[in-house]
Amino acid sequence: MIIWLFISTGVFLGWSLGANHAVNVFGTAVASRMVRFRTAAVLSGIFVVLGAVLSGEGTTRTLNTLGAVNAIAGCFTVALAVGLTVAWMTKLTLPVSTSQAVVGGIIGWNLFTGSPTDTSSLSKIVSTWVIGPVLAAFFAFALFWLATGFLKNARMHILHVDAWTRVGLIIGGALAAYMLGANNIANVMGMFVSASPLADFSFLNMPSVSGTQQLFLIGGLAIAVGMYTYGERVMDTVGRDLYKVTPLAGLVVVLAETLVLFLVTSEWLEGVLAGAGLPTIPLVPLSSTQVVIGAVIGVGLAKGGRGINYRVLLRIAWGWVIAPVIAGITAFILLFFVQNVFEQQVVRRTEYRLDAAVMEELSRRGLDTTALASLSGASIEGASEFRQILEKQRSWTEAQMMELFTAAEVDSIRVDSLVALTRLDSAALSPGQRRALFAIHGTAFAHRWQLNRTLQQGDPAWRIPDAKGSEAAAKRMRGIYSTLYTVFQKR
Amino acid sequence: MDLLLRKTRNLERQIDEYLDLVIRGALEFKEGVKCYLRGQTDDFARHMRDLETTESDADTLRRSIETRLYMETLIPESRGDVLGLLESSDRVLNRIAETLAQFDVEVPTMIEELKPLYLDLTDASMATVECMVTAVRAYFRQPDQVRDSITKAMFYEKQSDTVGDRIKRTVFKMDIDLSRKIHMRYFTYHVEAIADEAEDVCDRLAIATIKRSL
Numbered sequence: 113m114i115i116w117l118f119i120s121t122g123v124f125l126g127w128s129l130g131a132n133h134a135v136n137v138f139g140t141a142v143a144s145r146m147v148r149f150r151t152a153a154v155l156s157g158i159f160v161v162l163g164a165v166l167s168g169e170g171t172t173r174t175l176n177t178l179g180a181v182n183a184i185a186g187c188f189t190v191a192l193a194v195g196l197t198v199a200w201m202t203k204l205t206l207p208v209s210t211s212q213a214v215v216g217g218i219i220g221w222n223l224f225t226g227s228p229t230d231t232s233s234l235s236k237i238v239s240t241w242v243i244g245p246v247l248a249a250f251f252a253f254a255l256f257w258l259a260t261g262f263l264k265n266a267r268m269h270i271l272h273v274d275a276w277t278r279v280g281l282i283i284g285g286a287l288a289a290y291m292l293g294a295n296n297i298a299n300v301m302g303m304f305v306s307a308s309p310l311a312d313f314s315f316l317n318m319p320s321v322s323g324t325q326q327l328f329l330i331g332g333l334a335i336a337v338g339m340y341t342y343g344e345r346v347m348d349t350v351g352r353d354l355y356k357v358t359p360l361a362g363l364v365v366v367l368a369e370t371l372v373l374f375l376v377t378s379e380w381l382e383g384v385l386a387g388a389g390l391p392t393i394p395l396v397p398l399s400s401t402q403v404v405i406g407a408v409i410g411v412g413l414a415k416g417g418r419g420i421n422y423r424v425l426l427r428i429a430w431g432w433v434i435a436p437v438i439a440g441i442t443a444f445i446l447l448f449f450v451q452n453v454f455e456q457q458v459v460r461r462t463e464y465r466l467d468a469a470v471m472e473e474l475s476r477r478g479l480d481t482t483a484l485a486s487l488s489g490a491s492i493e494g495a496s497e498f499r500q501i502l503e504k505q506r507s508w509t510e511a512q513m514m515e516l517f518t519a520a521e522v523d524s525i526r527v528d529s530l531v532a533l534t535r536l537d538s539a540a541l542s543p544g545q546r547r548a549l550f551a552i553h554g555t556a557f558a559h560r561w562q563l564n565r566t567l568q569q570g571d572p573a574w575r576i577p578d579a580k581g582s583e584a585a586a587k588r589m590r591g592i593y594s595t596l597y598t599v600f601q602k603r
Numbered sequence: 604m605d606l607l608l609r610k611t612r613n614l615e616r617q618i619d620e621y622l623d624l625v626i627r628g629a630l631e632f633k634e635g636v637k638c639y640l641r642g643q644t645d646d647f648a649r650h651m652r653d654l655e656t657t658e659s660d661a662d663t664l665r666r667s668i669e670t671r672l673y674m675e676t677l678i679p680e681s682r683g684d685v686l687g688l689l690e691s692s693d694r695v696l697n698r699i700a701e702t703l704a705q706f707d708v709e710v711p712t713m714i715e716e717l718k719p720l721y722l723d724l725t726d727a728s729m730a731t732v733e734c735m736v737t738a739v740r741a742y743f744r745q746p747d748q749v750r751d752s753i754t755k756a757m758f759y760e761k762q763s764d765t766v767g768d769r770i771k772r773t774v775f776k777m778d779i780d781l782s783r784k785i786h787m788r789y790f791t792y793h794v795e796a797i798a799d800e801a802e803d804v805c806d807r808l809a810i811a812t813i814k815r816s817l
Contacts, residue, residue, distance in 0.1 A: 145679035270685075270743045270815075271618075274678045275611045358680055 118188035119304055119327075123334040125195035126300040129210045130160070130338020132202045133296070135347045136369065136400040137288045137339075140362025141281040142347050146274075149344050155282065156289035157336030163293025164301075164332030165325050185456035186225070186447065187304050190217040193443035194299075197435060202346060206431035209399030212241065214299040216436025220443030225459040226496030228513040241432075244372060244398045245406025251368035252410025259364055260414075277359045284366035291373035292400050293332050301331035361411045368407040373400060386585065402432065464498040464520040465491045465558070473519045473561060479512060491522075518561065525557040525600045535599050540592055544571040560597055614677070617668050618743065621689065622736050624661040628654055628696045629732040635703045636725045636794075640718045651703055658700040665689050684811035688739055691804045695732060698800050702793045711786050714777070720770045724794050727763035731756050731798040738808055742815070749812045753805045763798040767791045 137160075138152035194210070194217040201208035215237055222229045263273060304327055357365065375381065376398045405428060412420035451458045466487045474481050483506040492498045495517070502508060502516060529549045533541075541549070548570025557563045567574040576589045635650035668689060672682055713721065738752035774787045 145676060148676075264747065267745050269611075269615050270678060270681060271611045271615050272608070275608060 118184045119330070121188050121191040121195060122301050122304055122331060125191045125198065125210075126331045126334025127338035127342075128195050128198035128202060129296055129300055130335035130340075131342035131346055132198055132208055132210070132338075133292055133335075133400055134339035134343025135207065136404045137292055137366075138281075138285045139347055139404070140357055140365050141285055141359075142344075144357065144359040144362045146278050146281050146359045146362070147285070149347065151282075152285060153340045153343060155286050156292075156339050159286045159289035160293035160335045160339070161329065161332035163290035163295075164297035164328040164335070165293075167290075167294035183457050183460045184304070185450055186221055186458040188456075189446045189450045189458055190214075190221050190443050191300075191304075193217050193220065193446050194439050197439040197442055200438075201431060201435060202342070204431075205346065207346075207401045207405070207428055208431055208435045209241075209401045210296060210299045211237075211399040212432060212436040213439040214302075216439035217443040219436070220440035221447060221458070223440070224444050224447040226494070226499040227459070228499075228517045229510055230514055231510045240376060240398050241402060244376070245402045245409070247375070248368050248372045248403040248406030249410035249413065251371050252364050252407035253414045255367055256361065256364045256411050256414040259360060263360075274359070277363050280363045281359065281366060284363060284370055287370045288366050288373065288400070291370055293335065295373050295376070295398055295400065296335070297328045297331050300335065301327045357408065357411065361415075364411055365404060365407040368410060369400060369403045372403045372406075373398060382587075459495060461493055462495060463491060463493050463522040464495075464517070465522050466520055467558075469562070470520050470559065473559075474515065477515050477519065479515055519559065521560070522558055523560050523597070523601065525560065525563055525597065527552050527555050527557075527563070527600055529553045532596055532599050535595055536592060540588075542571075542573050545573050547571065548574060560593075563596070563600070564593065610675070611677075614668065614671055615743075617664060617671075618689075619740070621661060621664045621668060622692070622740055624657050624664065625692055625696050626733060626736050628657045628661070628699050629729040629736075631657060632699045632703050632797075633725055633729045636706070637722065639706050640713055640721060647706070651707055654700050654703055658696055661693060661696055665693050681811070681815060684807075684814060687807055688742070688804065688811065691800075691807055692735070692739060695735070695797065695800045695804060698793075698797050699732070702790075702797060705790070705793065709786070711790055712783070714774070714779075714787065717770060717773060717787065720766060720773070721790075721794075724763055724766040724770065724791065727759050727766055728794050728798040728801075730759040731763060731801045734759060735801040735804050735808075738805060742808055742812055746812050746815050749808060753809055756801060756805045760798040760802045763795050767795040 134153065134156060137156045138147060138149075141147035142149050142152050194213045197213045197216075198208055198210055201213075215234070219229055219234075221227070268276075405425070409420060409425070447458050450456045466484060467489055471481050471484065471488060474484075484502075487501065487505065490501075492501055498517070498520070499513070502513070508516065527549070529546075529552075532549060533546070545567075548567050551570055552566055555566070557566070564574070574589075576593075577585050631650045631654040635647055635654065638644075638647040638650060669686055672678065672686065678685060734752050734756035738749050738756060741748040741752055770791045771788050774784050774791075777784070
């Protein structure tokens with residue numbers, strides 16, 4: 113029961129996201145009076161839920177690597193902090209980015225619990241905050257140019273243009289809503305995935321619905337309700353300043369947004385690019401707010417820079433900077449209260465051991481372990497305590513800290529190859545990989561990396577590829593390892 | 604999709620039909636004035652009746668178009684401009700019908716030597732209206748062509764002013780009653796006013812076209 117109370121903050125966050133982001137999906141259509149708000153809200157609600165349930169899992173994984181909030185009370189508090197930040201910014205009529213607020217919240221949790229922040233994941237996410245709007249501006253510029261060129265030559269009647277624009281706005285809005293659901297459900301429910309109480313569900317001969325999908329359905333519905341109940345108010349205020357565009361420009365904005373969100377959400381596209389040996393685009397939860405604003409600027413530039421309200425833009429950019437900071441600080445303060453006043457466990461007590469094997473592994477990873485000699489064989493409980501002890505020895509960069517944490521973390525893993533095979537897709541493993549797995553059946557490991565190494569020694573196909581262009585294969589491999597850790601831990 | 608486009612096509616057709624009626628009104632007027640000047644009273648009466656019907660049909664059609672544009676919230680960005688264009692075009696047609704009716708009511712005795720000038724004035728005024736209609740049609744389909752038609756309309760409007768001025772100068776130099784002179788000037792003024800009204804539509808259209816291109 114208490115779990116549902118915790119998940120309710122995710123629902124609140126979903127509602128805030130819906131209220132704040134409805135404007136990104138149908139803002140231009142409603143502001144240009146091409147689509148009625150009620151029609152827009154119902155359509156976007158349906159497609160947000162579909163996007164969340166059918167395509168939401170791709171981006172969740174990236175967010176999880178940033179820092180796994182591993183206790184349900186921690187998830188609750190972080191989601192609450194993010195929800196409050198987004199709701200407050202919505203009240204101030206600032207189009208805030210939920211993705212940024214979530215990242216701020218997770219970093220707040222990392223700081224509070226002493227857990228390391230994966231700087232490479234963080235930089236990957238932050239880079240898309242810049243790339244997203246720039247890409248959207250580029251697409252919008254090109255699309256606007258193409259659309260005006262086409263209309264000039266097509267000699268269509270104004271009413272025909274109107275009808276097609278309306279259809280385009282509805283289809284584009286529905287697609288954008290789908291992408292919003294797929295891309296942002298990770299922000300709403302991603303944190304609860306590892307602590308989800310929902311079991312897989314199957315009805316008659318229908319394909320089974322995973323616990324994660326059920327969780328995403330709840331989140332998607334929360335977003336839809338947020339859009340319907342509060343979205344109009346945000347559209348009225350935010351939309352008036354920012355999205356006062358012609359219907360055609362509005363269509364271009366929505367199409368550019370959909371394209372960009374598709375590029376950063378689609379696992380299919382990633383597979384196609386990787387298959388063709390082209391560089392892939394990182395799958396991260398991208399802020400649709402930033403993308404839309406990028407697209408609006410793109411259209412403005414295509415019109416020769418007319419109609420861009422730089423004062424409004426500056427205000428929005430300011431909101432982007434303060435949203436993650438506020439979410440991080442709020443999360444930190446709330447975590448303090450939840451842990452010390454309500455006596456809830458906001459972080460799982462993890463054991464860290466610096467035994468000989470770990471020292472060897474650290475050296476292998478290129479870390480100078482001489483400063484750790486005095487800690488050899490020590491076992492420390494709690495991320496915060498471990499960090500403090502490490503910092504007493506010498507100063508470490510956040511990336512080095514990440515290596516230390518992942519190497520020293522103690523896990524009770526016992527290999528059960530039969531159960532593993534039932535949980536993995538039958539085509540996921542090659543015969544060589546299976547043999548390597550069977551060979552260590554029943555073996556216990558104290559650290560995850562030990563399992564990885566043993567498997568890789570058994571068959572090189574167990575290696576996570578790190579060559580350029582093999583991101584999709586690497587991601588698939590990490591997914592398999594993640595399943596193995598879960599399965600073997602339960603045994 | 605087909606249903607949506609069918610509705611659009613239907614409205615498109617109504618707008619075209621409405622503009623056809625404005626053109627038809629102009630032609631009826633031209634023929635009506637010709638018949639009046641030639642003394643063909645029956646033909647004049649027929650053209651006048653036809654013009655009244657055309658004007659009334661145009662009114663009905665315009666109201667229907669306006670209602671649909673509002674009810675179906677079509678072209679929200681340009682709706683105001685389109686309604687303005689339709690209404691001001693309607694004022695042109697009303698003035699055409701009103702002027703021909705005045706010929707019937709007041710039965711002005713036309714001075715023989717001025718008849719060719721009156722025919723020229725009517726031609727120039729109606730050419731302005733025709734160019735105006737072409738420009739309005741272009742606004743809906745080819746906004747880049749609007750300018751050409753507006754330029755032509757302006758040319759004919761200026762020509763109607765020149766002919767009108769000539770008629771007035773000639774009349775006031777004649778040795779006839781002042782009341783007759785004023786009567787002649789009055790009819791000249793009204794035919795000229797049709798071109799002026801069409802010019803106003805063109806001015807409005809020029810702004811609407813700029814707005815569309817933004």
